[in-house]
Every structure is written in C-alpha cells, then in structure tokens.
C-alpha cells in the first residue's frame with residue numbers, strides 16, 4: 001500500500017476517538033475565558049481610568065519586550081493560514097457528508113486559538129506603545145504570504161509540527177507573562193499566562209494524536225518525526241516582513257530579540273525535542289523496519305548534537321529598529 005493510503009487508513013481508524021480528544025483537551029465555548037475578561041470593559045464608566053492605568057504600566061516595558069509581544073501577536077493573528085493548512089491535510093475531511101471528527105477538531109481548536117490574537121491585539125492597541133498600522137500591515141502580509149512548514153499534507157508530519165509548536169508558544173507566552181508581572185503589568189501578565197495555558201492543553205492533545213498514531217504505524221510515525229527534525233521545525237511566522245520589506249526579512253531580527261530576551265531560545269528547541277523523545281518513548285521502541293530504526297537512532301542522538309552546535313552559536317546583540325515599535329532607549 002502506498003504511504004498516502006496507509007496514512008488515510010490510520011487517520012480513519014483513529015477518527016472515532018477524536019470526539020473524546022475534543023472533550024478531554026478543549027473547553028466548551030460557554031465555559032472558556034474570552035478576551036473581554038482580561039481587558040477594560042468599554043461599557044463601564046471606569047473604562048478610561050483603566051486604560052490610563054494600562055498605559056502607565058506599559059511605560060516600564062523595554063524595546064525587545066515590545067518587539068517580541070508584537071511578533072507573538074502577529075503570529076497568533078495569522079490563524080487563517082493555520083486553519084486552512086490543517087483543513088487540507090490528508091484524512092482531515094470536511095466534505096464527506098457526515099461529521100468528520102478531525103475537521104471538527106480543527107474548527108474547535110481554531111476557535112480557541114482565535115481568542116489569542118484577539119486579546120493581544122486589543123491590549124497592544126490600548127497600550128499606546130506600538131505603531132498599530134505597521135503591525136496591521138505585517139499581519140496582512142503574513143496571512144497573504146502563507147507559510148511552508150515542510151509538512152506537506154501528511155498528517156503525521158503535521159501533528160509532529162503542531163505538538164512542537166504548541167509547546168514552543170506555551171514557553172514563550174509564559175515567559176512574556178512573567179516579565180510583564182515583574183515589570184508591574186499585572187493585566188498583561190494574566191493575559192499571557194492564560195494564553196500559555198491554552199497552548200499547553202493543545203500541546204498535550206497533539207502529543208496524544210502522535211502517540212496514538214505511533215501505536216498503529218510506528219515505522220511511518222518515527223520516519224515522519226525524524227524527517228521533520230532533519231528539516232528543522234520552522235516557526236509559523238518565518239515569512240514575517242515589515243511594510244516595504246521582503247518575505248522573511250523581519251523574522252530573523254525578531255528571533256534575535258526573543259533570544260536576547262530569553263523568551264524562546266535554541267536551548268528551548270533542544271529541551272522540547274528531548275521531551276518529545278521521552279513521551280513517545282523513542283528510546284525503547286523496538287521491532288522497527290531497518291529504515292525507521294535509522295530514524296529512531298538519529299532522533300536519540302539529535303539532542304546532544306544540537307547541544308554542541310548551540311554552544312558555538314552566536315546571535316546578534318545589535319538592536320534593529322522595527323517599524324512596529326518606536327525606539328525608546330530601553331532594552
């Protein structure tokens with residue numbers, strides 16, 4: 001059987017379980033937080049006082065911080081790219097007449113994710129520290145440019161990617177929240193922490209999808225995992241650009257900011273990989289095909305290899321001035 005047909009069969013075999021995954025890992029719409037819970041209530045007489053407070057607190061935050069928060073927000077705002085990409089993955093079928101668990105998952109996941117960009121965007125707007133028009137242009141560019149994460153339409157590779165990325169976003173939102181708290185911005189801290197909580201639930205879900213597939217098709221799953229790690233997991237916003245810039249130009253500069261700030265680093269990438277190797281028990285998998293066994297050995301050796309490389313890695317300390325944030329003399 002071709003790889004594509006095996007994938008389809010495995011996705012169909014797991015599909016009845018997806019309803020259970022939705023119940024376990026997502027929160028019903030009526031019960032989950034909404035952006036407004038963390039923002040000044042515009043119907044209240046205190047609205048302007050609360051906005052004033054946000055603007056005052058925001059003055060304590062430095063340049064790299066704002067750049068990172070802006071890029072995190074834009075990454076969340078590019079959600080249409082992720083939903084349309086996932087809907088096109090092999091086995092995720094929205095057209096087969098009856099309700100397909102996988103497409104239901106993608107829609108429900110999207111609906112949760114959509115709140116992230118919404119709350120952060122409104123916060124940035126109220127903060128008065130950033131150039132919203134430039135941010136909006138970048139967001140429009142990013143959605144229009146799309147992305148290429150190297151997963152094709154392969155569900156195995158896509159689920160490795162989402163497992164990895166959900167944990168990466170959990171880490172970065174959590175750290176931004178901690179910094180905001182330390183600098184006396186409690187409302188922003190709460191927002192970032194609650195978003196980080198969503199990302200963690202999503203990570204646990206995608207991690208479970210991969211584990212379930214591993215039980216059905218270990219050879220195929222290990223090879224897909226190894227293949228994704230060989231290509232490297234790119235960030236969903238790797239095409240980021242500013243107005244007048246070319247595709248991807250702003251991304252490297254933003255990565256330097258995040259690295260300098262310690263919000264998301266090369267070490268985090270290695271730590272995530274180790275966690276995935278552990279959870280999917282790559283070290284103890286036996287009885288694989290010859291090719292998959294090679295992939296398994298590669299995955300087991302990879303963290304150490306990346307560790308050696310990261311120790312030699314240099315990243316720029318030079319401050320690049322983004323159009324999104326005016327230079328304010330604060331790092």
Ligand SMILES: [Fe+2]
Pocket residue numbers: 076113116169199
């Ligand atoms: Fe998110």
Ligand SMILES: [Fe+2]
Pocket residue numbers: 113165166169199202
């Ligand atoms: Fe996410």
